Amino acid sequence: MIWIAFGIVFWAAMWWLNLRLSKAKPNKFTGFVVPTIFGVTILVLWECLVHGFEISPVLLPAPSAIATRFANSLPILWVDFVQTFVKGALSGYILGCGAAFLTAIAVDRSPFLQAGLLPIGNFVAALPIVGMAPILVMWFGFDWQSKAAVVVVMVFFPMLVNTVEGLKASDHMQRDLMKTYGAGYFQALTKLRLPAAMPFIFNGLKICSTLALIGAIVAEFFGSPIKGMGFRISTEVGRLALDMVWAEITVAAIVGSAFYGIIALIEKAVTFWHPSQRR
Amino acid sequence: MSSAGFISRFAPVLTIIAIIIAVWYASAVALNAPWAQDKAKRAGVTLSFSELVSDTWAQEKPKLPAPHQVATEIYNTTVMKKITSKRSLIWHGWITLSATLLGFALGTGLGILLAVGIVHSRAMDLSVMPWVIASQTIPILAVAPMIIVVLNAVGISGLLPKAMISMYLSFFPVVVGMVKGLRSPSAMQLDQMRTWSTPKSTVFWKLRLPSAMPYLFTSLKIGMAASLVGAIVGELPTGAVAGLGARLLAGSYYGQTIQIWSALISAAILAAVLVALIGLIQRITLQRMGMLR
Amino acid sequence: ADDVTLQLKWVTQAQFAGYYVALDKGFYGEEDLNVTIKPGGPDIAPAQVIAGGGADVVLDWMPSALASREKGLDLVNIAQPFKSSGMMLTCRKDAGVASPDDFADKTLGVWFFGNEYPFLSWMSKLGLKTDGSAGGVTVLKQGFNVDPLLQGQAACVSTMTYNEYWQVIDAGLTPDDLQVFKYEDQGVATLEDGMYVLGENLKDEAFKDKMVRFVRASMKGWKYAEANPDEAAMIVLDNDASGAQTEKHQKRMMGEVAKLTAGSNGALDVDAYQRTVDSLLSGGSDPVITKEPVGAWTHEISDIALK
Amino acid sequence: MSEATVIEAKNLSLTFQTNDGPVHALQDINLEINKGDFVSFIGPSGCGKTTFLRVMADLETPTAGEITVNGMTAREARKNRAYGYVFQAAGLYPWRTIGGNIKLPLEIMGYSKAEQDERVARVLELVELSGFDRKFPWQLSGGMQQRASIARALAFDADILLMDEPFGALDEIVRDHLNEQLLALWARTEKTIGFVTHSIPEAVYLSTKIVVMSPRPGRIADVIESTLPRERPLDIRDTPEFLEIAHRVRDGLRLGHGDDV
Amino acid sequence: MSEATVIEAKNLSLTFQTNDGPVHALQDINLEINKGDFVSFIGPSGCGKTTFLRVMADLETPTAGEITVNGMTAREARKNRAYGYVFQAAGLYPWRTIGGNIKLPLEIMGYSKAEQDERVARVLELVELSGFDRKFPWQLSGGMQQRASIARALAFDADILLMDEPFGALDEIVRDHLNEQLLALWARTEKTIGFVTHSIPEAVYLSTKIVVMSPRPGRIADVIESTLPRERPLDIRDTPEFLEIAHRVRDGLRLGHGDDV
Ligand SMILES: Nc1ncnc2c1ncn2[C@@H]1O[C@H](COP(=O)(O)OP(=O)(O)OP(=O)(O)O)[C@@H](O)[C@H]1O
Ligand SMILES: Nc1ncnc2c1ncn2[C@@H]1O[C@H](COP(=O)(O)OP(=O)(O)OP(=O)(O)O)[C@@H](O)[C@H]1O
Ligand SMILES: Cc1ncc(C[n+]2csc(CCO)c2C)c(N)n1
Ligand SMILES: [Mg+2]
Numbered sequence A: 001m002i003w004i005a006f007g008i009v010f011w012a013a014m015w016w017l018n019l020r021l022s023k024a025k026p027n028k029f030t031g032f033v034v035p036t037i038f039g040v041t042i043l044v045l046w047e048c049l050v051h052g053f054e055i056s057p058v059l060l061p062a063p064s065a066i067a068t069r070f071a072n073s074l075p076i077l078w079v080d081f082v083q084t085f086v087k088g089a090l091s092g093y094i095l096g097c098g099a100a101f102l103t104a105i106a107v108d109r110s111p112f113l114q115a116g117l118l119p120i121g122n123f124v125a126a127l128p129i130v131g132m133a134p135i136l137v138m139w140f141g142f143d144w145q146s147k148a149a150v151v152v153v154m155v156f157f158p159m160l161v162n163t164v165e166g167l168k169a170s171d172h173m174q175r176d177l178m179k180t181y182g183a184g185y186f187q188a189l190t191k192l193r194l195p196a197a198m199p200f201i202f203n204g205l206k207i208c209s210t211l212a213l214i215g216a217i218v219a220e221f222f223g224s225p226i227k228g229m230g231f232r233i234s235t236e237v238g239r240l241a242l243d244m245v246w247a248e249i250t251v252a253a254i255v256g257s258a259f260y261g262i263i264a265l266i267e268k269a270v271t272f273w274h275p276s277q278r279r
Numbered sequence B: 001m002s003s004a005g006f007i008s009r010f011a012p013v014l015t016i017i018a019i020i021i022a023v024w025y026a027s028a029v030a031l032n033a034p035w036a037q038d039k040a041k042r043a044g045v046t047l048s049f050s051e052l053v054s055d056t057w058a059q060e061k062p063k064l065p066a067p068h069q070v071a072t073e074i075y076n077t078t079v080m081k082k083i084t085s086k087r088s089l090i091w092h093g094w095i096t097l098s099a100t101l102l103g104f105a106l107g108t109g110l111g112i113l114l115a116v117g118i119v120h121s122r123a124m125d126l127s128v129m130p131w132v133i134a135s136q137t138i139p140i141l142a143v144a145p146m147i148i149v150v151l152n153a154v155g156i157s158g159l160l161p162k163a164m165i166s167m168y169l170s171f172f173p174v175v176v177g178m179v180k181g182l183r184s185p186s187a188m189q190l191d192q193m194r195t196w197s198t199p200k201s202t203v204f205w206k207l208r209l210p211s212a213m214p215y216l217f218t219s220l221k222i223g224m225a226a227s228l229v230g231a232i233v234g235e236l237p238t239g240a241v242a243g244l245g246a247r248l249l250a251g252s253y254y255g256q257t258i259q260i261w262s263a264l265i266s267a268a269i270l271a272a273v274l275v276a277l278i279g280l281i282q283r284i285t286l287q288r289m290g291m292l293r
Numbered sequence C: 001a002d003d004v005t006l007q008l009k010w011v012t013q014a015q016f017a018g019y020y021v022a023l024d025k026g027f028y029g030e031e032d033l034n035v036t037i038k039p040g041g042p043d044i045a046p047a048q049v050i051a052g053g054g055a056d057v058v059l060d061w062m063p064s065a066l067a068s069r070e071k072g073l074d075l076v077n078i079a080q081p082f083k084s085s086g087m088m089l090t091c092r093k094d095a096g097v098a099s100p101d102d103f104a105d106k107t108l109g110v111w112f113f114g115n116e117y118p119f120l121s122w123m124s125k126l127g128l129k130t131d132g133s134a135g136g137v138t139v140l141k142q143g144f145n146v147d148p149l150l151q152g153q154a155a156c157v158s159t160m161t162y163n164e165y166w167q168v169i170d171a172g173l174t175p176d177d178l179q180v181f182k183y184e185d186q187g188v189a190t191l192e193d194g195m196y197v198l199g200e201n202l203k204d205e206a207f208k209d210k211m212v213r214f215v216r217a218s219m220k221g222w223k224y225a226e227a228n229p230d231e232a233a234m235i236v237l238d239n240d241a242s243g244a245q246t247e248k249h250q251k252r253m254m255g256e257v258a259k260l261t262a263g264s265n266g267a268l269d270v271d272a273y274q275r276t277v278d279s280l281l282s283g284g285s286d287p288v289i290t291k292e293p294v295g296a297w298t299h300e301i302s303d304i305a306l307k
Numbered sequence D, E: 001m002s003e004a005t006v007i008e009a010k011n012l013s014l015t016f017q018t019n020d021g022p023v024h025a026l027q028d029i030n031l032e033i034n035k036g037d038f039v040s041f042i043g044p045s046g047c048g049k050t051t052f053l054r055v056m057a058d059l060e061t062p063t064a065g066e067i068t069v070n071g072m073t074a075r076e077a078r079k080n081r082a083y084g085y086v087f088q089a090a091g092l093y094p095w096r097t098i099g100g101n102i103k104l105p106l107e108i109m110g111y112s113k114a115e116q117d118e119r120v121a122r123v124l125e126l127v128e129l130s131g132f133d134r135k136f137p138w139q140l141s142g143g144m145q146q147r148a149s150i151a152r153a154l155a156f157d158a159d160i161l162l163m164d165e166p167f168g169a170l171d172e173i174v175r176d177h178l179n180e181q182l183l184a185l186w187a188r189t190e191k192t193i194g195f196v197t198h199s200i201p202e203a204v205y206l207s208t209k210i211v212v213m214s215p216r217p218g219r220i221a222d223v224i225e226s227t228l229p230r231e232r233p234l235d236i237r238d239t240p241e242f243l244e245i246a247h248r249v250r251d252g253l254r255l256g257h258g259d260d261v
């Protein structure tokens, strides 16, 4: 009971603090502190509820237990991270987004492909990973290559749709200007349409950054070497070692957020001119 | 649409499909040949090229089934079966579709609500957005069983748990897209609203939302695809009893590639139709907003 | 009628025929039980389901159940319809595996998700490392199917006598091409597919009574299935909502499963239990369980049920 | 500050921070505008006219000094919907028709449907765009868009009308016509008007007060109180009084331009 | 068509299809422009000036009649990079600095790096924006943006310069200055210039030929060949000859406006 009461009081206090902080003038400090407080609040609440309601650790371990496991398993977590993120997700992300980008350009370049490829792009998009994964494992083997392939399939569509939409985003006068210069297709592309498409392209990149991680992890459920975040998660769930599962989830959350954050930073630098960045 | 317009619109699609099918057949030969050779070697015979080709296109459990094998399977499990039959793909498709649509509706709703909150409240922007991102990095297949167990414990089962997973996957593209879209009005347009001292809600309805339309539809398309994936993923930990996901799993479990592919293609057709539907709504909306020229 | 929810370890198939037969033939109804059977899947850990309150009884393999006990989940075996293990390692002869001595430096497919314990304890008994170091074996987390064997990605894969083995055969390999190692034959068999409940529930007399009736009806189902394998297979088929099972495969599976359940009246064979425990404890540096379990089984239910 | 003072700027400065150093857009601006004044701002390109108008409308926050509107802060005045603002660029919403664009502020301010239609028709007539209300902005010429944007600001009853080069894209005849119309409206409604223009005759013809600004940093070079009567037929532009004021404005401008040209 | 003819329009018509009926933006336009001509287009708002300029630059396709440029189609001429075009709105790319915006056509046309820098500096000087090349468009005032857009069109050597109200947003002094500069440039380079303006004095001061247009449907009401010498000091604007031409233009405009006002 005490645990629960403390949890609720703590939560209320932090909520109030955050409201105060975010009303204040925005600066670097609040930009960092507010989400941190929010996160800490959730963790404390979680810890309190787990103890308060005596939730079985095979269902939901307390954050403290997860932290302990995390600290004790760094070598394993590192190996899994390299296997899943660096080898699987990152390479798939680069290949998939690259391929989608090139396809979008091809689609944009040729009305024929536009009419022919786009519907089919939609179609491929929807090939569910759960179905693709076993097939791709069959084709590309057990190791990270098949995970990368799953990621490629997964990120392809969001990236394609966003890029295609983005390439339409320049306005008429901007395009007319290019015409008056008698600019060739590639000149208009690099000087106008791509810069104008950047907000959309980064949308795609951001969405794909999280998809890539999910894809790589999920793909490991369908066959893998005995390392990797997905392998560890499914294995440890079977062993009811939920603290290890959550330690891996923590890694995934940290890595995924960092990945997203880096892309958001690049976005900020590249699309500084867009109204959404100039609030 | 005139018939000429019709042809010019669909000729490219058909051409591309024809190319894909040709490549598909060729890949089927390439991928299935080793197995055919292997079998032949063990049987002590050598295959002529045409024997090889016809074998690769007719294996029972091919590495890659030939298009006609998949087509036949789909035909057999749709047209030839009563739609109430458990062996009817339409029945399974419907089960998945209902979870997809519910999940999509929930996900889009949640996504838009979050985006609205994030755009309007700095507190939300600062505190929620990072966690929304973090939430997406949690591998859904890992937590799905826990979600299902928990929901089960509170007595929720059936469609809703699957729809929740759908929602979980589909709300994110909507949040990201809508946050960007709702922030896309130009400084001048926002200033204009300020001079009229327009309440935030009105700015939202009359300026932010219309400006966000291109972003919204892009997000919806991705959200729809994601939500179908979610519904299918959600079918695994719910006991994989029925639905296209269950078909995929069962097919995979028993090594029935033809069944996998037919479920896969059906799912893709379903998604393509849904995405095309959104595309249609997009066209109509933008047309009415005078944004298509 | 009393409600009972049973969580299976895997998808609907003849492996669980006894329960479906009991349901279909009304054996549960006769015992005044209203039984719900929840199919499992690659993602469902029965132990977790029962911990979360999603089921009254779960089917699990004993190694996994005992490992869960060590994690603090009080799982208790109340009945054991499967007498012998159906697990084996199926190898391709052309991969150069003729005896366990040949495993070294080969790639072996293994199921995880709590199904890996028998394999791990076998390997430790053979003194083979599983971490990929030289002289040991390379382990692959095997997916749902036997592709790795068919495609030569692994020298051996895990199979059940009643299921995956036949997929290998169906795929065109002949028994002559294959070298199989049954866990039973290797002396590393562990108990499979027992019924487990939470220990604390057993303190409740009403629950115990329910379980007595459940075990009784289930065993009646099993014996009926053993006697009428084709009918049992068809009942399973009727209960398969995915519509993916084939008659041929299920009938064959039923035939194999009957061999494993034959000779069990449902009561746990204490010797077999001890063998399982010993095998799990003997795992060298990394045993599956670390101490002799206490109270992991009871005859209380089966004794009354089988009276 | 007299009773009739509507807008009062005291030591107002505004500096923009840019990627390469600060830009002093306004420096030490002191100005009083009385109720019913028609104030024109004139000055070379980039001298801070738009910025000053934006400060008045609380679209920009001064970095020093203060501004009061009707005795309140500019912010409060804005909240009270004291302003009608015509931006330098038309800024019509592309997804609304011309009629819809003009209705927008009316909808926001809660006018009744009937009133909305009536007002839209009236202002469209005023700017000679009757019949164009169902067109989309991109279907209009540049000048027509500009007029639509003027119509939008005139459609509702704001006490203070701020217009940033509203007539820049119009031909002389339409411009003369709109000048007359604006004067008539002003006389009828007693609005206070802030008006940016580059045309000296226009400034002199319309204003009761002409503020001449000079650039870098943006300052007020001269404030000229017009001696012309409030009633102004078009041919007042040929009177010596008119020409004299125009002369003074031109001198102020020359001075402001300084070494720049 | 004489040898020196650069642009020739024959029975040119252009009708826009809109949601509520067709708009006849241009009807039966016949015009010849010779090499080295400075042609001004003047006419009431919405009479089709922009549309005509756009047709010349192949940004709009006429629905009837034809247009030839240097004996080619407008399309070919455009591909040959015959045009420099200043749009009615500045249309700078927000992701490029002012310098970057001016460099844009130079990059496209393959000027060397050094040449690019040299030209950027020169045209920025010309439009009095030296020192602003590293600013972004939204950091500039309206008039400054307009000047940057003029600079962009002047940076490269196009035979034909089409300018749509380039000086609309500028004050008299800068405008005079730019008028002079433009004339000097024109004299130096023998460019052919099409120039839309609303200012009668400006049209008369700059042009060798003044095309007066009338609206709905857009037609040519009058074409006035200037009798002024090519060499034109600013004070030519006080000569009787100048005033006479101005008068004729004004009359043409009045006629064109017709019952509209
Ligand atoms: N958002 C901004 N960021 C940085 N500098 C700015 C910004 N807005 C305006 N400036 C600078 O402030 C100065 C004044 O600009 P302002 O727009 O007020 O000029 P203006 O008098 O309206 O000119 P014009 O007649 O050309 O419209 C200019 O030098 C301009 O570059
Ligand atoms: N894209 C379009 N769709 C439909 N109608 C158009 C379009 N562009 C222009 N028009 C119409 O064509 C006519 C001529 O327009 P244009 O822009 O050529 O006028 P203008 O002479 O440049 O006027 P201004 O001096 O106001 O810029 C106008 O009535 C306008 O409404
Ligand atoms: C991921 C995965 N785990 C296990 C099996 C094999 N399997 C099927 S049924 C069964 C026994 C359960 O009672 C086992 C071990 C598989 N095919 N895939
Ligand atoms: Mg300005």
Ligand SMILES: [Mg+2]
Pocket: D141, D142, D143, E049, E050, E051, E088, E164
């Ligand atoms: Mg125009």
